Amino acid sequence: MLSSQSDRAGFLPLAQLPSLLAQLRERGYQCLGPTVEQGAIVMREIEPPEDLPRGIQAEQTPGRYRLTSDPLNRYFAWSSGPQAIKPHTFAPKESLWRVERDETGSLQFAAVHPPVVRQAIIGVRACDLAALALQDAHFLREGRRDAHYAQRRDHLFLIAVQCAQPASTCFCASTGDGPTPTAGYDLALAELADGFVAVAGSDQGQAVLDDLNLAWATSQQIEAARQQGASAAAAQTRSLPGRHLRDSLMSRLEHPRWDEVAARCLACGNCTAVCPTCFCHAEADTPALDGAASEHERIWDSCFGEAHGHLHGFNVRADIRGRYRQWLTHKLATWHDQFGRSGCVGCGRCIAWCPVGIDLTEEVAALTEGQP
């Protein structure tokens, strides 16, 4: 059983995977799924004939990501790619509004809305769903609903796939966010040798499952999926302490480890860009060359950048030490105050995609050493 919310699981034979995508297209969804691009698994549109990459694993260690082959020839053996769902909900760059001067010379402001695109994403991981829930908490919070995020979020259909082959950088079991999806999906799949145990997590998901006319999954298949999840959790070698880290970290703001990590950190901001929960952005105006209009844009920003810490006349985080400390303490400590939980879902992207391989779990262990 994949989910406590669902009591009936179907079984989707491997050969029927294209019909699942066809069902979604019929419902007007653009289907995004794993695609190999520049040596990594990225989410791109899949068009018929559906040639999802098969037999690919992603070997990940600090600062290193390599595609390798999966001896079991599975479709979803690649753990996680360089990005979660984030770019599909929180756009890396988009216009929010535009201003034009009309014939009378007065300024006319108009909201710019992204085009409505119904997107289905296949291959979403449990950690990605946990991260999406945190992004929702930020962008869709009561009274401050972000129209651009909301429009894309409302038209998203998510097909989660259990992570059976975590990377060495994964630690979702310790944060309680994986490797088996438990909430936040429309459909959840667990890949077995001959097909997928499939459960619905929403009415739309159930409707898709119903139309596929699947046989029920057998109790052996359901047990195999459960076992697979348990083994994937047990295989994880990294972890974050299960306890609330707020007080430990906030009482160690002058720990020498911050200097030590700052000497290694490039302040490139890659950890924040690949982090599925980071939501910081900058806004800027781009005036048209003829002087008649201007566009107000939002772009991904990072607490590792200079401008992010720039206040009038001074910078609150001029050095790398201050920036790394801000990132880590926000993510793992003050995030609790803001959102009621830690901002880390254990996907390990900040470890794999850090060009110098700084390991968040190692830094936390060093910073909190000797604490109960």
Next chain:
Amino acid sequence: MSLQTAHPGKPRVAVHKFSSCDGCQLSFLNLGEALLTLAERIDLVHFAEAGPLDPDTGVDVAFVEGSVSTPEDLERIQHIRAHSGLLIAIGACATSGGIQGLRNQAKGAEWVAQIYSHPEAIASLERSTPISSHVKVDFELWGCPVSGPQMLAVVNARLLGVAPRDNVDKVCTECKRQGYPCVMVTHGIACMGQVTRAGCGALCPSLGRDCYGCYGPAENANTDALAMQFGHLGLTPEAIVRRFQSINSQAPVFLAAANKLRTGSHD
């Protein structure tokens, strides 16, 4: 604040060339239609690549391409400074001394004697230096070459009466916004993006290539940490020095990184 020209009358703009390959001027020319739109709002009084020639006239904005590399350059840059409102250095040559700055680390006079039959006909300064080493520069646009949109944004800011926006962040920020998987992490190639200033739109990584630092050092460029990682990727110390000693070899941050490696003081 009006969205229309903050100052009545068209600003007079000049584009000057010093020791350079003309690539930055071409970036400006390659803007095509945008340049025509701009031409209605400015007076391009001197721009050799495009036609107009009037190098000595006073202007509101002077773009300066190229490094100071000859005795004549020394005098000319002073004249331009004295006759320009804003002076904007464009490109690697004007901001750091350019590729020709590599000669600053060599015995230039000996080379000239070896190559030319009449070395006395060559009037070159011993060092190639950026414009800011000689006169006050109001704004620097880095890159080899600079991007056309960057130049437009600077002119547009001037037309609107605001300060041009600077971007001192790393190339990585642009790479990630465009969804390019990191070439260093996926292929183990020595990418300079983590210490290089943004502005190119991550052109090289978009083609699966490593950034070679043509936009010069970003702020808080941790060259020590990057050099160490290059070593872990298998580069020899000499190869790491060459990564920093390229288009912007004389930019102080890259020069210091290279010198540290040369003297072996890197730990």
